[in-house]
Amino acid sequence: MPRPRRDITGQTFGRITVRRDVAGGKNPKVLCLCSCGKEFTADKHNVIRGNTNSCGCLKSEKAGRYVHKKKTPEKVPVGNTFNEDEFYIPGDDLYEF
Template sequence: MTAKVDLTGQRFGRWTVLEEDGRDERGRALWLCRCDCGTERAVKGWRLREGTNRSCGCLRREKNAARGRKMATHGMSQTRIYNIWKGMLQRTTDPKSASYQHYGGRGIKVCERWQNLDGFLADMGPTYADNLTIERIDVDGDYAPGNCRWATVAEQARNKRNTRLFEFRGQSLVIADWAKVLNMNAKTLTSRIYLYGWSVERALTEGVAPERLADL
């Protein structure tokens, strides 16, 4: 007859054996075990020794969750919103990124929740559209809920740090917006200011219909 092996104190996978806990229906030893997650359960000794029972089930759940996340990420990897998320991480964390100096190099970060694609999609996915780009409302703030929104390229351009505002009659607008207000060609207005060196007042008034100026 084979001598009984005392498994007390031994580890099998995530199980730590606490003490013997009776016999199974075939008279084989059961052992009370504690899983690393804190769950305690009686486990058959032969299953511990053969490696067919390595945890209370938490190990399998974690593997399934990881597999699900991998599949979800893989399924998104060809989409535009995934590339936006990936680019956001790269320019804030990778010094080799061409844009790093303007983001990570200035201390701009991606919040912890958005380090995970699921968190980013939960917050930003419902309002996403293919014609929009991600914009930080405070251009010196982080990528985080409350400081980000989807915007058109034109809207985002107005919020860039290097967008110059021109003040006239109490209003401060970028060239593109002044051109709309005054029904002018934006390229003409740009040339007047930057190429010909006109003053803001002259650039915004010369040749402009009086009724347009009257509304300012």
């Protein structure tokens, strides 16, 4: 006899609130509402386990915090150098032997 499905309608997990169950076949899905206002479907198992915390807005917010500065070409070492102050680019006019 199959196990009864757990009803998580109305519960909040991270930034999402579960609205209702959606027919999902083998993997049951739920309709969710994110705190940013976007509605989306997600696997019920992933929501319960905490693998799905938002519609994707959380990932984009975290990515915005870690903006890397682009290195300038003159500060990037090329090839094997023995002195940290010397950077040689083969084919350049300033290339020394």
